[in-house]
Amino acid sequence: xxxxxxxxxxxxxxxxxxxxxxxxxxxISFDIAPGEILGVVGESGAGKSLTGAAIIGLLEPPGRIAAxxxxxxxxxxxxxxxxxxxxxxxxxIGAIFQDPLTSLNPxxxxxxxxxxxxxxxxxxSAEEARQRAIRxxxxxxxxxxxxxxxxxxxxxxGGMRQRVVIALALAAEPKxxxxxxxxxxxDVSIQAQIISLLKRLCKDHGAAVMLVTHDMGVIAETCDRxxxxxxxxxxxxxxVGDVIHRPSHPYTTGLMGSIxxxxxxxxxxxxxxxxxxxxxxxxxxxxxxPRCPQVMDRCRRDRPELFDAGATRAACWRVAEHEVxx
Amino acid sequence: xxxxxxxxxxxxxxEVSAPWLNRVIERRPRLxxxxxxxxxxxxxxxxTLALVGESGCGKSTVARLLVGLYQPTxxxxxxxxxxxxxxxxxxxxxxxxxxxxxxxxxxxASLNPRWKVLDIVGEPLREHGLxxxxxxxxxxxxxxxxxxxxxxxxxxxxxxxxxGGQRQRISIARALATQPEFLVCDEPTSALDVSVQAxxxxxxxxxQRERGLTYLFISHNLAVVRHVADQVGVMYxxxxxxxxxxxxxxxxxxxxxxxxxxxxxxxxxxxxRSRTPVQGEVxxxxxxxxxxxxxPRCPHANARCxxxxxxxxxxxxxxxxxxxxxxxxx
Numbered sequence: 001x002x003x004x005x006x007x008x009x010x011x012x013x014x015x016x017x018x019x020x021x022x023x024x025x026x027x028i029s030f031d032i033a034p035g036e037i038l039g040v041v042g043e044s045g046a047g048k049s050l051t052g053a054a055i056i057g058l059l060e061p062p063g064r065i066a067a068x069x070x071x072x073x074x075x076x077x078x079x080x081x082x083x084x085x086x087x088x089x090x091x092x093i094g095a096i097f098q099d100p101l102t103s104l105n106p107x108x109x110x111x112x113x114x115x116x117x118x119x120x121x122x123x124x125s126a127e128e129a130r131q132r133a134i135r136x137x138x139x140x141x142x143x144x145x146x147x148x149x150x151x152x153x154x155x156x157x158g159g160m161r162q163r164v165v166i167a168l169a170l171a172a173e174p175k176x177x178x179x180x181x182x183x184x185x186x187d188v189s190i191q192a193q194i195i196s197l198l199k200r201l202c203k204d205h206g207a208a209v210m211l212v213t214h215d216m217g218v219i220a221e222t223c224d225r226x227x228x229x230x231x232x233x234x235x236x237x238x239x240v241g242d243v244i245h246r247p248s249h250p251y252t253t254g255l256m257g258s259i260x261x262x263x264x265x266x267x268x269x270x271x272x273x274x275x276x277x278x279x280x281x282x283x284x285x286x287x288x289x290p291r292c293p294q295v296m297d298r299c300r301r302d303r304p305e306l307f308d309a310g311a312t313r314a315a316c317w318r319v320a321e322h323e324v325x326x
Numbered sequence: 327x328x329x330x331x332x333x334x335x336x337x338x339x340x341e342v343s344a345p346w347l348n349r350v351i352e353r354r355p356r357l358x359x360x361x362x363x364x365x366x367x368x369x370x371x372x373x374t375l376a377l378v379g380e381s382g383c384g385k386s387t388v389a390r391l392l393v394g395l396y397q398p399t400x401x402x403x404x405x406x407x408x409x410x411x412x413x414x415x416x417x418x419x420x421x422x423x424x425x426x427x428x429x430x431x432x433x434x435a436s437l438n439p440r441w442k443v444l445d446i447v448g449e450p451l452r453e454h455g456l457x458x459x460x461x462x463x464x465x466x467x468x469x470x471x472x473x474x475x476x477x478x479x480x481x482x483x484x485x486x487x488x489x490g491g492q493r494q495r496i497s498i499a500r501a502l503a504t505q506p507e508f509l510v511c512d513e514p515t516s517a518l519d520v521s522v523q524a525x526x527x528x529x530x531x532x533x534q535r536e537r538g539l540t541y542l543f544i545s546h547n548l549a550v551v552r553h554v555a556d557q558v559g560v561m562y563x564x565x566x567x568x569x570x571x572x573x574x575x576x577x578x579x580x581x582x583x584x585x586x587x588x589x590x591x592x593x594x595x596x597x598x599r600s601r602t603p604v605q606g607e608v609x610x611x612x613x614x615x616x617x618x619x620x621x622p623r624c625p626h627a628n629a630r631c632x633x634x635x636x637x638x639x640x641x642x643x644x645x646x647x648x649x650x651x652x653x654x655x656x
Binding site: 157195214218 | 519520521523524527528547548550552586589590591592608
């Protein structure tokens with residue numbers, strides 16, 4: 001087995017506030033292999049975007065990494081000084097954010113933004129950088145790239161802008177792309193185009209992807225493996241087919257059942273009662289225990305770690321005791 | 327069955343011209359967007375019609391026209407056989423308003439943050455004089471909150487004390503306050519997480535069964551639409567391109583745009599369905615394409631599609647606006 005490109009070990013992110021410290025990410029561990037696409041899925045507030053922000057070193061203060069480590073190709077990156085992290089960001093880790101309008105500077109042409117990124121990270125001349133920028137735009141499927149490179153972001157539609165952002169993320173040939181909800185702001189027909197583009201380009205460029213999204217459909221279409229987050233912890237992680245079709249954690253089961261499906265008819269959707277706990281009121285033991293239909297005494301007392309559950313790993317005492325009923 | 331709501335040739339045009347001085351100096355013409363352009367449908371009592379389409383197709387404008395938040399430019403809406411426009415007198419309109427209510431997309435923006443839930447849900451009751459005493463109002467609001475899975479004591483709280491899903495339940499309780507027969511739901515679950523979306527959709531289905539409600543359900547999510555609707559209308563650039571029973575539409579989509587939308591849904595079950603690649607984007611509504619608005623993106627378009635606008639006509643029991651379908655090319 002090849003060594004992982006990204007290793008996240010026992011990551012813990014805290015937000016100190018006047019009313020005590022909020023634990024936003026609690027003991028998160030996962031790996032991404034070179035060229036692999038890992039999906040990170042969860043509901044609002046589960047900590048999926050924070051995981052991405054911690055990896056690219058863009059946690060908003062007062063949030064901070066309190067424990068654990070992040071390694072990129074064996075090198076520890078979570079404790080680097082700002083300038084060194086800046087050099088890694090863009091060169092080795094590319095980022096794609098949800099809203100393509102806010103991730104592009106409205107005052108500069110897209111060509112200037114692309115060549116600036118290329119010149120910062122790669123030893124090429126200005127003319128080479130421009131040719132490279134045009135090639136990237138062509139690769140992302142922007143028609144008449146030679147003309148459009150000198151246009152401003154407002155002259156592009158939403159889908160086209162997201163293509164530019166993808167070109168920007170790929171500009172310096174990074175090994176890892178962190179994509180935070182890249183298709184959420186787009187219409188379904190455009191979403192399908194962007195997903196297949198992202199998948200194809202990352203394959204061509206050999207880049208691994210951490211895809212953060214709340215949309216299980218996007219995960220199913222795109223990812224190799226998926227991590228399900230709940231209240232800042234990993235609930236279940238494993239190959240995408242197993243997590244979707246044979247989930248072991250009761251939260252994953254509930255999440256899958258609550259999605260209206262295109263190929264079956266149900267009078268009622270499976271319903272998980274209640275809502276995800278707030279960060280200042282995470283229950284003791286398993287964070288999911290107040291909403292869990294299969295809760296036991298132990299779940300309220302002890303926090304489960306990730307146990308092997310067939311092909312996946314799930315943080316559930318029922319799994320530990322081989323008692324999960326599905 | 328009689329139709330509770332009948333919409334005939336409904337249209338709404340918005341003026342988006344530059345200011346008068348700019349128009350005069352720069353000799354620019356006046357500009358209009360045809361947000362909704364000749365939409366007709368009817369909904370039978372106790373049924374759900376869903377309108378789907380991408381951003382800017384006019385589905386929310388239709389919703390607002392139905393409840394009277396916009397005045398139509400053309401066409402008319404009849405509710406239970408009565409007109410809802412200016413032909414109707416003020417008292418008649420008031421009665422109609424009581425019988426149709428709306429649920430909005432964003433539960434963070436549609437509840438007044440400075441009002442208690444009791445006042446929010448009680449407002450329609452007070453407005454229509456349906457609660458004679460404060461005690462009766464309080465009791466009725468308690469019942470309403472209970473019917474959407476909240477506690478009567480929640481009436482004393484403010485909206486910020488609730489999660490998104492709970493807020494949307496408050497919106498539903500407010501919409502139900504006047505005991506309406508018809509609810510217009512404009513993307514009621516788009517701002518919610520999937521597990522919370524399931525809770526809200528289940529409540530809406532339960533309420534429909536218990537009270538015989540009629541819904542117009544606006545959504546861009548076809549999987550949600552497939553779950554809640556009886557009939558589905560697909561909109562593109564202000565027009566209906568296909569209107570069919572749910573089972574028929576999902577099993578045998580006729581219009582190329584409907585096919586494209588269905589193909590574009592990420593397939594959670596990875597069944598390996600073949601997909602037709604989707605081309606292009608929604609055109610600028612200020613300069614809609616000639617003929618069929620979908621022709622620049624359509625793989626089956628020919629010269630006639632570019633020149634002549636297809637009308638919505640019945641074809642094998644389904645209403646569809648497409649030359650290729652009617653000529654049997656598709």
